[in-house]
Amino acid sequence: MTTVEVFAPAKINLTLHVTDQRADGYHLLDSLVVFADIGDTILAKASETLSLALDGPQGDQLTAEPDNLVLRAARLLAGNRGAALTLVKRLPVASGIGGGSADAAATLHALSQLWGLAIPESDAIVTLGADVPVCMESVPQRMTGIGDTLAPVPGLPRMDIVLVNPGVSVSTPSVFQNLSNKRNAPMPDPLPHWRGPVDFVDWLQTQRNDLLAPAITLQPVMQDTLQALRQTGAMHVGMSGSGATCFALFPKDGSAQLAAQSMPAPWWRAHGQIL
Ligand SMILES: C[C@@](CO)(OP(=O)(O)O)[C@H](O)COP(=O)(O)OP(=O)(O)OC[C@H]1O[C@@H](n2ccc(N)nc2=O)[C@H](O)[C@@H]1O
Numbered sequence: 295m296t297t298v299e300v301f302a303p304a305k306i307n308l309t310l311h312v313t314d315q316r317a318d319g320y321h322l323l324d325s326l327v328v329f330a331d332i333g334d335t336i337l338a339k340a341s342e343t344l345s346l347a348l349d350g351p352q353g354d355q356l357t358a359e360p361d362n363l364v365l366r367a368a369r370l371l372a373g374n375r376g377a378a379l380t381l382v383k384r385l386p387v388a389s390g391i392g393g394g395s396a397d398a399a400a401t402l403h404a405l406s407q408l409w410g411l412a413i414p415e416s417d418a419i420v421t422l423g424a425d426v427p428v429c430m431e432s433v434p435q436r437m438t439g440i441g442d443t444l445a446p447v448p449g450l451p452r453m454d455i456v457l458v459n460p461g462v463s464v465s466t467p468s469v470f471q472n473l474s475n476k477r478n479a480p481m482p483d484p485l486p487h488w489r490g491p492v493d494f495v496d497w498l499q500t501q502r503n504d505l506l507a508p509a510i511t512l513q514p515v516m517q518d519t520l521q522a523l524r525q526t527g528a529m530h531v532g533m534s535g536s537g538a539t540c541f542a543l544f545p546k547d548g549s550a551q552l553a554a555q556s557m558p559a560p561w562w563r564a565h566g567q568i569l
């Protein structure tokens with residue numbers, strides 16, 4: 295029997311500017327989003343009924359309840375049509391790297407292939423979560439609106455990345471609620487043309503993640519995580535999304551692997567390259 299396998303790469307917000315808040319409470323964002331070759335895997339095969347099995351090192355952090363984003367994505371595509379789905383969970387849950395959103399996007403790709411159905415429109419996809427549209431294509435993108443307006447960002451220099459989570463989860467709604475100033479400057483438009491990694495990180499250092507301060511208030515341990523990453527000699531460090539996962543950027547010279555190995559053992563850490 296055919297098994298369709300789709301990789302669900304971690305999403306990293308290299309910048310995250312919160313520019314306004316809509317009347318319905320959702321925030322308007324301006325974010326440079328990239329993906330890494332670190333992630334979950336979705337396996338799908340034909341079956342009479344719709345089911346989800348959980349596997350992988352972080353599989354025990356979730357249950358296969360109907361609200362799991364994998365099952366919500368399957369139902370969005372074709373109601374309760376049958377498929378046997380397996381989620382190999384490697385990314386920490388509720389950690390700012392869009393694991394659930396990447397899983398939902400990968401499920402849509404896997405089942406559209408298995409069932410021969412078209413991918414739903416973006417308006418429908420965003421009902422699964424604000425981060426799901428950007429996860430449909432694992433390339434650098436500028437994400438605006440609430441996450442539903444996307445433009446590819448060509449010309450990003452090739453770099454390695456380390457992801458570190460100090461073992462705490464952060465509630466995205468709580469972080470947004472703790473943000474005092476909702477109207478912050480966007481990124482420049484158009485984005486600059488970067489001549490290489492040094493030029494790119496020099497520019498990143500002039501940008502922000504507006505959710506960093508409220509996330510640190512909720513989880514002060516993130517200060518230690520960022521400090522530990524700075525001490526590796528990384529070219530740039532930051533927090534992704536609403537946290538608590540932090541990232542560090544490196545040239546493609548093997549130093550990312552050494553840096554990941556130097557992080558305290560209880561912390562979740564992974565190294566790879568930006569896609
Ligand atoms: C903050 C971001 C940045 O990429 O990443 P994460 O920290 O989740 O990885 C995303 O916008 C998160 O997207 P996602 O996690 O899919 O959000 P949703 O499930 O749609 O919304 C969860 C809650 O976050 C808040 N929310 C989310 C997105 C947005 N643009 N404005 C918001 O105010 C709302 O309180 C909402 O109820």
Ligand SMILES: Nc1ncnc2c1ncn2[C@@H]1O[C@H](COP(=O)(O)OP(=O)(O)O)[C@@H](O)[C@H]1O
Pocket residue numbers: 356361362363364381386387388389390391392393394395397425466535536537
């Ligand atoms: N397949 C899934 N993987 C991760 N989280 C999921 C999944 N399905 C549902 N969730 C729920 O979605 C929420 C956000 O998870 P996740 O996408 O990992 O975080 P974030 O958006 O902060 O990166 C969590 O509260 C989690 O319980």
